[in-house]
Amino acid sequence: MNPANHQIDQDQLVIRIKAREAEAFSYLYDHYSAAIYGSISRIINDEDVAQEVLQDAFMKFWDKIEQYDSSKGRFFTWMVNISRNLAIDRLRSKEMKKAGKTANIETYVSGIERDNLSHLSVDTIGLKEMLKSLREEEQFILEMVYFKGYTQSEISKEFDIPLGTIKTRLKMALKNIRTVLQIE
Numbered sequence: 001m002n003p004a005n006h007q008i009d010q011d012q013l014v015i016r017i018k019a020r021e022a023e024a025f026s027y028l029y030d031h032y033s034a035a036i037y038g039s040i041s042r043i044i045n046d047e048d049v050a051q052e053v054l055q056d057a058f059m060k061f062w063d064k065i066e067q068y069d070s071s072k073g074r075f076f077t078w079m080v081n082i083s084r085n086l087a088i089d090r091l092r093s094k095e096m097k098k099a100g101k102t103a104n105i106e107t108y109v110s111g112i113e114r115d116n117l118s119h120l121s122v123d124t125i126g127l128k129e130m131l132k133s134l135r136e137e138e139q140f141i142l143e144m145v146y147f148k149g150y151t152q153s154e155i156s157k158e159f160d161i162p163l164g165t166i167k168t169r170l171k172m173a174l175k176n177i178r179t180v181l182q183i184e
Helices: 010-018 022-041 047-063 075-092 094-101 105-124 127-131 136-147 152-159 163-181
Strands: none
Touching: 010 022, 010 075, 022 047, 022 075, 047 075, 127 136, 127 163, 136 152, 136 163, 152 163
16 A cells, blocks of 8 residues: 555455455544544543544454445444544543642633534534424434434433433434435
């Protein structure tokens, strides 16, 4: 992969990573780390911790690549889900809760700035407009799960919505998004 602009198909990339090719893993990091970091930083406002989670995520991609099944979804989606779960786990850890209680004003200001930037990037890809086509309750569930890092159980407890209702709304919201995007 000497040429800097050399593109590798995702299926081929997975095969090469499963074959434990270090060059393929470097390509993976170079081409996907920014997007993965973006999904992590929406959940974790501390840049240093988000960077740690990013490194943990890439190690997990390498270690768990055999668990990836293309029949269950795209490779990028698999990576985002792993990253998101690691970020949520870190956010819930005692270490983060303790740090959150002693965080200074700079942490809050940079977190607010980063939140504003993430909203801008969501707007630039037209996601906010697309979400407006969903019912209000579907929008709420998507925002809580994908943008704020809540689990379905946490939403159920905090907002007093039956867990089954949350699951149904999330499923319908994703189905409606697929319809809008014409994804099978």
